[in-house]
Amino acid sequence: MxxxxxxxxxxxxxxxxxxxxxxxxxxxxxxDHPQHARYEHTVNIDFINPGHxxxxxxxxxxxxxxxxxLVDAIHRALASAPPGLASTAVRDQGPQIGS
Amino acid sequence: MTDDTIKAGTIRIAGxxxxxxxxxxxxxxxxxxxxxxxxxxxxxGYDAATKEMVxxxxxxxxxxxxxxxxxxxxxxxxPDDAAxxxxxxxxxxxxxxxxxxxxxxxxxxxxxAANGKIGVxxxxxxxxxxxLAACSLRIxxxxxxxxxxxxxxxxxxxPAAMKPIIGLTPDLSCPLLGLFGADDSYPxxxxxxxxxxxxxRRGKEYEFHTYEGAGHAFxxxxxxxxxxxxxxxxxKRIIEFFARxxxx
Numbered sequence: 624m625x626x627x628x629x630x631x632x633x634x635x636x637x638x639x640x641x642x643x644x645x646x647x648x649x650x651x652x653x654x655d656h657p658q659h660a661r662y663e664h665t666v667n668i669d670f671i672n673p674g675h676x677x678x679x680x681x682x683x684x685x686x687x688x689x690x691x692x693l694v695d696a697i698h699r700a701l702a703s704a705p706p707g708l709a710s711t712a713v714r715d716q717g718p719q720i721g722s
Numbered sequence: 723m724t725d726d727t728i729k730a731g732t733i734r735i736a737g738x739x740x741x742x743x744x745x746x747x748x749x750x751x752x753x754x755x756x757x758x759x760x761x762x763x764x765x766x767g768y769d770a771a772t773k774e775m776v777x778x779x780x781x782x783x784x785x786x787x788x789x790x791x792x793x794x795x796x797x798x799x800x801p802d803d804a805a806x807x808x809x810x811x812x813x814x815x816x817x818x819x820x821x822x823x824x825x826x827x828x829x830x831x832x833x834x835a836a837n838g839k840i841g842v843x844x845x846x847x848x849x850x851x852x853x854l855a856a857c858s859l860r861i862x863x864x865x866x867x868x869x870x871x872x873x874x875x876x877x878x879x880x881p882a883a884m885k886p887i888i889g890l891t892p893d894l895s896c897p898l899l900g901l902f903g904a905d906d907s908y909p910x911x912x913x914x915x916x917x918x919x920x921x922x923r924r925g926k927e928y929e930f931h932t933y934e935g936a937g938h939a940f941x942x943x944x945x946x947x948x949x950x951x952x953x954x955x956x957x958k959r960i961i962e963f964f965a966r967x968x969x970x
Contacts, residue, residue, distance in 0.1 A: 627765070627847070627871075629809055651810045656766060656945065658802045663939075663947050669806045677796035677807035 629653045635711060638670040638681035645679050648672045657684035666690035727751040728780040730773075735789065735829045738821020743793035745826060746773050747833075748780035754835020757862070757968030760826040761788040762819075762844030762851045765809075767801035768792060771944050775843075782961050784841070784968065785830050789822045816854055816885075823855040839968040843960065844869065845941055850887065856898065857890035863967035865899045865960055868938055870908035873916045891920045898928040899963045901956045903936035903949070931959060 630652040638647045647670050657665040668690075670681040685693065701709070730748035737743040746768070750756065759779045763772040768790040779786035791814050796804035808814060827840045841863040844852035849869020856864035866872070873888045898921065902914050909917075911932055921928045933940065933952035940949035941956060 627813065631810060649810065651806070653809065656939065658766060661946060663937075663945070669810065671806065671810060673807065673810065677799035677803040680803055680806055682802070682806065 627655075634670070640679055640681050642678065645672055645675055647681075648674060654687075658682075660684040660686075662686060725750075725752045726781050728777060730777050730780065733829075735787070735825050737789055737793070737825040738818045740825075741794060743822065743825070744768075744790040744797070745793075745829070746776050746788045746790070747785070747829075748777045748787075749785045749833065750780050750783055752783070755837035755970045756835050757784050757837055757839035757841060757964065757970075758827065758830030758833075759784045759786040759841045759843060759964065759968070760823050760830065760855070761786055762823065762842060762848035762855070763788055763791060764844070764846040764848045765805060767805035769801040771942065778957075779964075782964075784964065785833050785836065787826045787830050789826045791819065791822060814851075816887075819851050820855055820858045823851070824859050827859065827861070837968075837970040839863075839970070841865070841964050841968050843867070846870070846939060853894075853898070854887050854890070856896055857887065857893040859895065861896045863896050863899070863964055864894075865901070865963065867901045867941060867956070868903060868906055868909060870913075872909065873913040874909070888917060888920055891917075891924050891926065894921070894924070894926050896927075897963075897967055898926065899959065900928065900930040901941075901959065902930065902932045903938055903940050903952065904932050904934045905937035908938060929963075931956070 632650050634647050634650045636647050637644050649671050651669045653667050654664060665684040666687060668683050672679040728748050728750050733745055733747045734742055735745045761776050772788055776786045776788045792804040792808045796807045831838055839862045842852045842855050842861055843865040845867040849866040850872050852864050853866050853869055853872050871886055873886055875886055904911055914930055918930055936949040936952035937947055939945055939947040940952045942948055
């Protein structure tokens with residue numbers, strides 16, 4: 624089936640697409656037919672920046688199990704790093720003298 | 723030159739609001755007159771598999787045209803990038819779809835040897851679009867291949883553009899061929915039965931075939947959902963249906 628359902632969030636960071644690195648503005652997540660993966664349905668994630676055109680996209684198509692594993696891995700990686708280390712709040716403080 | 727020689731390639735046509743949009747045209751080289759078929763691409767886009775369908779209709783004697791519904795949103799992008807961009811932007815508005823199909827039909831009627839008869843066909847989201855176009859425009863034959871959300875309310879969160887359109891049934895302008903999979907949930911056999919009952923109630927000409935052992939997208943030769951028996955029989959029925967309704 625085509626679900627048509629799309630979760631879309633604003634994100635901050637960078638991605639590397641077919642033409643190199645670019646700044647990301649949004650991510651979309653949807654369960655639907657893949658373009659390439661050998662399954663009828665997958666969890667599809669697009670990291671995009673529409674301001675740079677439709678080809679500014681990093682795409683993945685994951686099985687349900689591995690998508691959930693990815694979510695857990697993100698949580699584990701963040702939990703094992705100092706709290707807030709990758710937060711925008713830290714970045715916005717700028718370089719810390721003596722750090 | 724044999725009768726199955728065709729010419730195919732990308733052209734520009736006037737779509738909704740006279741927008742200049744890309745489209746893929748295939749025409750037989752044999753003499754006409756001949757009908758035209760508008761092929762409405764599926765949600766994954768204006769892709770190689772859809773263009774192959776366009777050429778197949780030309781081999782069977784029709785001028786066939788597929789408008790790129792994502793032409794405005796993602797000009798020149800690869801089909802998958804264009805589909806992702808349109809999806810992120812909320813999808814194709816129904817009104818624009820109708821305008822693009824009307825533009826494609828007008829173009830087909832303007833090519834040499836056109837007999838003035840127009841068929842529409844679509845798969846998946848294109849199946850819903852084919853029904854929508856046939857209820858909104860003067861069409862001569864329509865084929866809905868497993869179009870979802872014609873009957874049933876979509877799940878919460880669906881883009882505003884995707885509303886059930888069974889209420890348009892009284893306006894259906896032509897015979898309808900529906901090809902569905904018994905194992906499909908979108909649309910389910912229960913939903914297509916509801917649509918059939920409504921078509922009966924409105925006195926509309928239609929024929930539905932629901933294939934056992936087939937689910938959604940059983941025509942898609944490049945996907946695991948492909949079911950050869952259903953697809954081969956379905957193609958035969960499509961060609962017969964258009965031959966009945968699009969001949970001069």
